[in-house]
Amino acid sequence: MxxxxxxxxxxxxxxxxxxxxxxxxxxxxxxxxxxxxxxxxxxxxxxxxxxxxxxxxxxxxxxxxxxxxxxxxxxxxxxxxxxxxxxxxxxxxxxxxxxxxxxxxxxxxxxxxxxxxxxxxxxxxxxxxxxxxxxxxxxxxxxxxxxxxxxxxxxxxxxxxxxxxxxxxxxxxxxxxxxxxxxxxxxxxxxxxxxxxxxxxxxxxxxxxxxxxxxxxxxxxxxxxxxxxxxxxxxxxxxxxxxxxxxxxxxxxxxxQGGVQEFARRNATKAALVYDAIDTSSGFYRNEVVPAVRSRMNIPFFLPDDTLTARFVSESKAAGLLALKGHKAVGGIRASLYNAMPVEGAQALVAFMRDFQQRNG
Amino acid sequence: MxxxxxxxxxxxxxxxxxxxxxxxxxxxxxxxxxxxxxxxxxxxxxxxxxxxxxxxxxxxxxxxxxxxxxxxxxxxxxxxxxxxxxxxxxxxxxxxxxxxxxxxxxxxxxxxxxxxxxxxxxxxxxxxxxxxxxxxxxxxxxxxxxxxxxxxxxxxxxxxxxxxxxxxxxxxxxxxxxxxxxxxxxxxxxxxxxxxxxxxxxxxxxxxxxxxxxxxxxxxxxxxxxxxxxxxxxxxxxxxxxxxxxxxxxxxxxxxQGGVQEFARRNATKAALVYDAIDTSSGFYRNEVVPAVRSRMNIPFFLPDDTLTARFVSESKAAGLLALKGHKAVGGIRASLYNAMPVEGAQALVAFMRDFQQRNG
CATH class of the missing domain: 3.40.640.10 (Type I PLP-dependent aspartate aminotransferase-like (Major domain))
Structure with missing residues (x-):
């Protein structure tokens, strides 16, 4: 298990x-x-x-x-x-x-x-x-x-x-x-x-x-x-x-767990972690949404090309980070960070993103 | 359990x-x-x-x-x-x-x-x-x-x-x-x-x-x-x-388990057990459906009065026979005998029915 x-x-x-x-x-x-x-x-x-x-x-x-x-x-x-x-x-x-x-x-x-x-x-x-x-x-x-x-x-x-x-x-x-x-x-x-x-x-x-x-x-x-x-x-x-x-x-x-106030805090923390990893990647990861209306729950982002995207999906899955493939309507990667996703999940994703960039950037 | x-x-x-x-x-x-x-x-x-x-x-x-x-x-x-x-x-x-x-x-x-x-x-x-x-x-x-x-x-x-x-x-x-x-x-x-x-x-x-x-x-x-x-x-x-x-x-x-042929056999067996208990009760239990179209799956039946019906429901529950209360539209008792109900369940119900009648008939 x-x-x-x-x-x-x-x-x-x-x-x-x-x-x-x-x-x-x-x-x-x-x-x-x-x-x-x-x-x-x-x-x-x-x-x-x-x-x-x-x-x-x-x-x-x-x-x-x-x-x-x-x-x-x-x-x-x-x-x-x-x-x-x-x-x-x-x-x-x-x-x-x-x-x-x-x-x-x-x-x-x-x-x-x-x-x-x-x-x-x-x-x-x-x-x-x-x-x-x-x-x-x-x-x-x-x-x-x-x-x-x-x-x-x-x-x-x-x-x-x-x-x-x-x-x-x-x-x-x-x-x-x-x-x-x-x-x-x-x-x-x-x-x-x-x-x-x-x-x-x-x-x-x-x-x-x-x-x-x-x-x-x-x-x-x-x-x-x-x-x-x-x-x-x-x-x-x-x-x-x-x-x-x-x-x-x-x-x-x-x-x-503390009700919606606590989940607001956790959800903001998780989203900030992932957006920061995107925004500090020097363009390796790209999110196209206007920052003021970026979703805290679903974060779509893109890699430089389809080969890297496919590699990201398969390697992240092997690393225990599931279902990161983007919706077919937009492609790329999508990370959903709902209430039940712990902060540790976002941290693990960010660690993987940084490592992946280092190896492929 | x-x-x-x-x-x-x-x-x-x-x-x-x-x-x-x-x-x-x-x-x-x-x-x-x-x-x-x-x-x-x-x-x-x-x-x-x-x-x-x-x-x-x-x-x-x-x-x-x-x-x-x-x-x-x-x-x-x-x-x-x-x-x-x-x-x-x-x-x-x-x-x-x-x-x-x-x-x-x-x-x-x-x-x-x-x-x-x-x-x-x-x-x-x-x-x-x-x-x-x-x-x-x-x-x-x-x-x-x-x-x-x-x-x-x-x-x-x-x-x-x-x-x-x-x-x-x-x-x-x-x-x-x-x-x-x-x-x-x-x-x-x-x-x-x-x-x-x-x-x-x-x-x-x-x-x-x-x-x-x-x-x-x-x-x-x-x-x-x-x-x-x-x-x-x-x-x-x-x-x-x-x-x-x-x-x-x-x-x-x-x-x-053997597919629908096997369930047809089991369902007929279960229904026959319960209808037989009703039909041999000298009128203590009563099912009003024309025999040729009696349901094998849901058997509604009635006791002589509401007091006995209520007692039947509570005593059967205590005996480990659940949810026998009839639908509010018709009252009485209802036994549903779907595919997942084993023959032993129908046998246990019949044993309870006979014992209940003996004690209350």
Whole structure:
């Protein structure tokens, strides 16, 4: 057994203690005679696990009471479609600020339902920046303004919550949820696939201001209706129970480690280590993102040529640094540094980067 | 550690050997330096796990090559909505044969998209029977005919595949998939939440005749498009990787045990044991389903009064027989006897039933 440092962009690394608890409870949970993965979602055991997970996430993120929290199957892309169905009238304008691949994906889901309006885009510049707030062409009658809080592929992150006036701000926080304190009340809706900062694959978290649930939205199946999910505490149908349970273990671990303040500190430390290694490499390593919006969670960088990139990927893997190959949309290298990645992981990566440069620079 | 016999209707019991393997691999999968739950769905490790799971399910169920297989998030209810969106024109008639709660749920998902026509229903008789094929009022222009192959709540099961002519037959097999040999080619589409006969919660299986994917369907988000999921091998977005992996372990276990022929034998044996205990109880236990369509998978039964029912539930739990309380829609007791329930579990239940009757009859 040798657990490596795993820089996967998601599904992503989990704390060893969380995995050990899941392992210990795999055959029987808490003396109940069965594993949590075998239990009815409507039984008292899982109901307690589910309620505790929600309570812990509320504590962790300081979620106000006038926000509902859902734990849903289906990933962030499914939520992108549901946003339009639940909160916009048919054909209504919805504003999208596009700062990377996932903003484009979000728009792709809704064209049949609403009029997606690109209020701003940094695509012309290769998604190396976030369009200045002053340049956004917002629609006064938009159902919502959608942003990608952190762009997993391009490595661009909003470092402040933009003011969009009275139109609710909806944000894809898949790769930065609970990575630092945020003011949830500034958002109409926050959604995230859990398989990055929150740990387990197979469950998404949606945090929504309750008054927005009163919107008519548009014709949709009951299973696509957030109001129905909230009314049934995310148990409208069988939820991904084990994944929800694992998220709960992760929340407890995060609280025990010191909460989002502590993770903000660690995440800043890790990101600074890696960006410093890039910036002091005399151009051997190259990150093209405007420094003010560099992502703390996902750091894409490039080597001088493809041969070196391939060698970096294979040698880093051999050195116990996994999944550093960049996303195919941009190539190069990508290091994801989510909450569960210890500072030691970033240090090991930096040591490898410096050694690799010395041998190949 | 005392694992009990778990009669939960779903999420449901898993074989101990499957749980032990998942436990052993929880911290590291196959020397890869990380758990499967932490690995990218696009990495070679998970891609191999996913492909093997599909191949094994194809072997297990003898799925013909002209059928595609999807592993999707979202449960059977989500698929019920997607059937209409993918295979019917807006407002087109779709025929539903309703033999229980879940047939009604299926219709509830599609009213905004199509014209659901109840071709036959056994609701007036309390869902104790399946309407005779000769009574079905099928629509010649229907997009599909939908049946619930096994009704988890009411304990009613199709024991033969009905002939519906040239209109494709779509079947919810959530609680009986791979429980016995079936001729997949008789169906246009088979879908199932995996958390019953296939084991793990959090993933659904959809088996569809490929030519049907050419149908236009109706306007829908890309993430709701089966064609897109098939084109991307169910990796259009991040799939529920760990759940898919656990399904794969279950398929391997089922193949090693002798495949669906063996499970057909075991499932018939288990069901016969419990029905016999009911039928020889001189009316102390009562199952109201017409014998020819009694479910092998879910056996609801009733005691003389609510006090005895409550005592049965609590005493059976204390005796290591879990989750026997009936669904709230019908009350009483329900014993689910999926593939992973050993014959010994049914024997233990029957022994308890006889002893309980002796003490309380």
């Amino acid at each position: 040798t657990r490596a440092f795993n820089f996967s962009a998601g599904p992503a690394t989990l704390p060893e203690s969380v995995l050990r608890q899941a392992q210990a409870e795999m055959l029987e949970w808490n003396g109940a005679g069965a594993s949590i993965v075998e239990m009815s979602h409507r039984g008292p055991e899982f109901m307690a696990v589910a309620a505790q997970a929600e309570a812990d996430l509320r504590t962790l993120m300081s979620i106000p009471d006038d926000y509902a929290v859902m734990f849903l199957a289906g990933g962030a892309t499914t939520q992108q479609a549901l946003l339009a169905l639940n909160f916009a009238a048919p054909g209504q304008t919805c504003d999208y600020v596009v700062n990377g691949h996932w903003g484009k994906t979000a728009i792709k889901q809704v064209g049949h339902y609403v009029n997606p309006h690109v209020a701003a885009s940094s695509e012309a510049g290769g998604f190396h920046d976030i369009p200045a707030r002053s340049s956004w062409q917002l629609s006064p009658d938009a159902a919502f303004v959608h942003i990608t809080a952190n762009e997993t592929i391009h490595g661009v992150e909003f470092r402040d919550t933009p003011d969009v006036g009275n139109v609710p701000l909806f944000a894809d926080f898949s790769s930065s949820i609970a990575s630092e304190p945020i003011d949830v009340s500034r958002y109409g809706l926050i959604y995230a696939g859990a398989q990055k900062n929150l740990g387990p694959v197979g469950v998404s978290v949606v945090i929504v201001r309750r008054d927005l649930l009163e919107r008519a939205g548009q014709p949709r199946a009951d299973i696509f209706n957030y109001r129905s999910h909230v009314a049934r505490d995310s148990m409208l149908n069988t939820p991904p129970t084990w994944n929800w349970y694992l998220a709960g273990l992760m929340f407890q671990w995060m609280l025990a | 005392t694992r009990a016999f778990n009669f939960s209707a779903g999420p449901a019991t898993l074989p101990e050997s499957v749980l032990r393997q998942a436990q052993a691999e929880m911290l590291e999968w196959n020397g890869a330096g990380a758990s499967i739950v932490e690995m990218s769905h696009r990495g070679p490790e998970f891609m191999a796990v996913a492909a093997q799971a599909e191949a094994d399910l194809r072997t297990l169920m003898s799925i013909p090559d002209d059928y595609a297989v999807m592993f999707l998030a979202g449960g059977a209810t989500t698929q019920q909505a997607l059937l209409a969106l993918n295979f019917a024109a807006p407002g087109q008639t779709c025929d539903y044969v309703v033999n229980g709660h879940w047939g009604k749920t299926a219709i509830k998902q599609v009213g905004h998209y199509v014209n659901p026509h109840v071709a036959a229903s056994s609701e007036a008789g309390g869902f104790h029977d399946i309407p005779a094929r000769s009574s079905w009022q099928l629509s010649p222009d229907a997009a599909f005919v939908h049946i619930t192959a096994n009704e988890t709540i009411h304990g009613v099961e199709f024991r033969d595949t009905p002939d519906v002519g040239n209109v494709p037959l779509f079947a919810d097999f959530s609680s009986s998939i791979a429980s016995e040999p079936i001729d997949v080619s008789r169906y246009g589409l088979i879908y199932a939440g995996a958390q019953k006969n296939l084991g793990p919660v959090g993933v659904s299986v959809v088996i569809v005749r490929r030519d049907l994917l050419e149908r236009a369907g109706q306007p829908r988000a890309d993430i709701f498009n089966y064609r897109s999921h098939v084109a991307r091998d169910s990796m259009l977005n991040t799939p529920p990787t760990w759940n898919w992996y656990l399904a794969g372990l279950m398929f391997q276990w089922m193949l090693a």
